[in-house]
Amino acid sequence: MHYYVDVIKRYADFSGRARRQEYWMFVLVSLPIMVVLIAIDFMLGSYPVIFWIYNIAVFLPTLGLSVRRLHDTGRSGWWYLVGLIPFVGWIGLIVLMAIEGDAGPNGYGPSPKQLQA
Known part of the structure; x- marks a missing residue:
């Protein structure tokens, strides 16, 4: 439940990175x-x-x-617009949200996995 509340608290934060777990727990x-x-x-x-x-x-x-989840995979937030492609866009977006993020720091900040470890 804290994943859901943490996302709501950071309601307009578009910088940094978010782990897969944070994203999918919010969805769940x-x-x-x-x-x-x-x-x-x-x-x-x-x-x-x-x-x-x-x-x-x-x-x-x-x-x-x-x-932030797209940032974790090393992609710009503009990749979210992939979801607008008819028929296959949402499938592509789900795949992007499901792949593992960059192991180390990338252009969007340090790895959230390493910060929690």
């Missing part, structure tokens, strides 16, 4: 929250109001985390 917590909010929306008859309020609230933290 965020997806069930969205499912529950969709269910609440349907029960209240307000779909998709609450769902979109949540998505707007976590847009910047998610974008910042994604950029």
Whole structure:
């Protein structure tokens, strides 16, 4: 749970690097929250109001985390736009988020793995 809260605290931080674990733990917590909010929306008859309020609230933290994750692999945050390519963009983006980051320091900072070790 602290991964989720840490990402929210760094909501507009686009510098530095983020480990795979930090990214995927945030996704793992965020997806069930969205499912529950969709269910609440349907029960209240307000779909998709609450769902979109949540998505707007976590847009910047998610974008910042994604950029930091791309930095960990040595790529610019502009690579996030790969997700806009029709049909295959999101697959490519998932692959980029799943590959291991650079072992040592890169142009975006020291390795977050070495900082936590």
